[in-house]
Amino acid sequence: MDNIDLINKAIEASKxxxxxxxxxNVGAAILTKSGKVFTGCNVECSSYGISLCAERTALVKxxxxxxxxFEKIAVVGGTNDEFVYxxxxxxxxxxxxxxxxxxxxxxxxxDKGELQHKDMMLKELLPETFEL
Ligand SMILES: [Zn+2]
Structure with missing residues (x-):
């Protein structure tokens, strides 16, 4: 599955x-190495701190x-279908x-109505990851 297909699944989930x-609204779509896709959205709660993000929703599913x-995850976020980085x-x-x-x-x-994406490896986003 290519990155645009995965992003489109994240967009659907954000709805x-x-x-x-x-x-x-945030949507996420996580692709397993065997080719399965699981999606998630953010779910807020009146007790803000226990709200759940789209990425963790997808992963837990x-x-x-x-x-x-897992091979990769696509994430989108925005308001009224105006997805921002x-x-x-x-x-x-x-x-x-x-x-x-x-x-x-x-x-x-x-970007000006056109779907774009920036790709990074997770360890770039979180260097020095906590490990037991
Ligand atoms: Zn999060």
Missing amino acids: NAYTPYSHF AVSEGCKD TTPCGACRQFLADFNQNMDVIMGFL
């Missing part, structure tokens, strides 16, 4: 975001279905790194 407080080998938060970076520090992170955004 399910529950964001009554920030109105900033995959793990709960028995998948733990959005990177995973620190908590999500660590969560993802526990599974594969070499995972590609594809960050999709719209």
Whole structure:
């Protein structure tokens, strides 16, 4: 699956975001090494600190279905389908790194209405990852 296809799955997932407080919808799509895709959206809570990010939603869905080998993840974020350059938060970076520090992170955004993406390896986004 190419990066644009994965971004489009993240965009679809962002439509399910529950964001009554920030109105900033995030979608994620994580690709396993066996070719399966799991998607997630952010889910906010009135107790803000326990809100859940799209990336962790997607990853937890995959793990709960028995998948733990990840190749890459696409992330999009924005309001009213105006996707801006959005990177995973620190908590999500660590969560993802526990599974594969070499995972590609594809960050999709719209530039003058055209879908673009910036790709980085997770260990670039989170050097010196915490390890037990
Ligand atoms: Zn996060």
